[in-house]
Amino acid sequence: MSLYSWLASKGPSGFGYGSTAEEVTAGLDLTGKTVLVTGCNSGLGLETMRVLALRGAHVIGTARTVEKARAAAASVQGSAEGVACELEDPASVRACIATVLAMGRPLDAVICNAGIMALPRRETVLGLERQFFTNHVGHFILVTGLLDALTETGRVVVLSSAAHRNAPREGIRFDDLGADKSYQAWTAYGQSKFANLLFAKELGRRFAGTRRTANAVHPGVIRTNLGRHMNPMAMAVFGLAGPLVLKSIPEGAATQCYAAVHPDAGAINQKYLADSNVARPRADAEDEALARKLWEVTEGLVARLL
Numbered sequence: 001m002s003l004y005s006w007l008a009s010k011g012p013s014g015f016g017y018g019s020t021a022e023e024v025t026a027g028l029d030l031t032g033k034t035v036l037v038t039g040c041n042s043g044l045g046l047e048t049m050r051v052l053a054l055r056g057a058h059v060i061g062t063a064r065t066v067e068k069a070r071a072a073a074a075s076v077q078g079s080a081e082g083v084a085c086e087l088e089d090p091a092s093v094r095a096c097i098a099t100v101l102a103m104g105r106p107l108d109a110v111i112c113n114a115g116i117m118a119l120p121r122r123e124t125v126l127g128l129e130r131q132f133f134t135n136h137v138g139h140f141i142l143v144t145g146l147l148d149a150l151t152e153t154g155r156v157v158v159l160s161s162a163a164h165r166n167a168p169r170e171g172i173r174f175d176d177l178g179a180d181k182s183y184q185a186w187t188a189y190g191q192s193k194f195a196n197l198l199f200a201k202e203l204g205r206r207f208a209g210t211r212r213t214a215n216a217v218h219p220g221v222i223r224t225n226l227g228r229h230m231n232p233m234a235m236a237v238f239g240l241a242g243p244l245v246l247k248s249i250p251e252g253a254a255t256q257c258y259a260a261v262h263p264d265a266g267a268i269n270q271k272y273l274a275d276s277n278v279a280r281p282r283a284d285a286e287d288e289a290l291a292r293k294l295w296e297v298t299e300g301l302v303a304r305l306l
């Protein structure tokens, strides 16, 4: 198969690598639906908010500050509002939960999109490695705090990454969540994205017997602000090779939009999606016992933080 035909090929969903967020939501009327998107001021989160609002959904976009969130919401056509949610600050996440619950709007989907990648040096938040905290723990607090607002058919979509494959051999280093013993940028990012997968897996298991779902997605490789911590040389190579190896932002936002609102995705649960189709993650990311252990450990950590 040529590169062109591979890029143009579609999977069983009817969508594929080159499908955009507008294409996977074409013809959908999301009027009356409410979707919360974290990290709405940049990259995939902003495009997700734009397209879901364009299709008629009310989008609650969160960002580190209320100013950033409101500016992003004001930049899109349709119904959107901004709320502060600094994922590294449990008090900010709790305030976001209280604000959203007070709105009294049932949530049809929550998209855990915000994230940071490959910090060159070890950094910690409340004793935990920063990517693990931001990408996993912050979203754990947010989602578990919003469960009462999720509709009967509500969907939780968690941004993981193909980079979950770079997680340590054991998946999660439970004995070194602060990365005190060792730190490697891509391993730490991979661990946080592996945690995103396990979180969706366990949440989906806890939804068993309901029509709620939880899934993880890999959006593709897209040049966004996510690369801000990357070596400038690597970024330059990315820039040159971009059109060949990278998705555009509209293509990158497709899978999370598909998982969050497409009618055909409503019965997909506990899965990993890429290119708007169910895909296979690293084998141990399907390990239900590991997923349950991460949930219990995170619950314990959060109980001490709150």
Ligand SMILES: NC(=O)c1ccc[n+]([C@@H]2O[C@H](COP(=O)([O-])OP(=O)(O)OC[C@H]3O[C@@H](n4cnc5c(N)ncnc54)[C@H](OP(=O)(O)O)[C@@H]3O)[C@@H](O)[C@H]2O)c1
Pocket: 038, 039, 040, 041, 042, 043, 044, 045, 063, 064, 068, 085, 086, 087, 088, 112, 113, 114, 115, 116, 117, 134, 159, 160, 161, 162, 218, 219, 220, 221, 222, 223, 224, 225, 226, 227
């Ligand atoms: N781009 C890719 O190739 C790629 C590949 C695989 C997976 N992903 C995943 O896709 C998601 C979106 O990434 P992106 O590419 O759109 O990156 P991006 O443009 O850098 O956007 C990331 C968003 O997360 C927010 N964020 C970061 N730290 C936060 C914190 N502590 N509290 C609240 N918000 C925070 C950022 O806010 P600020 O702007 O204020 O920092 C920004 O809004 C991430 O989860 C990423 O891991 C991306």
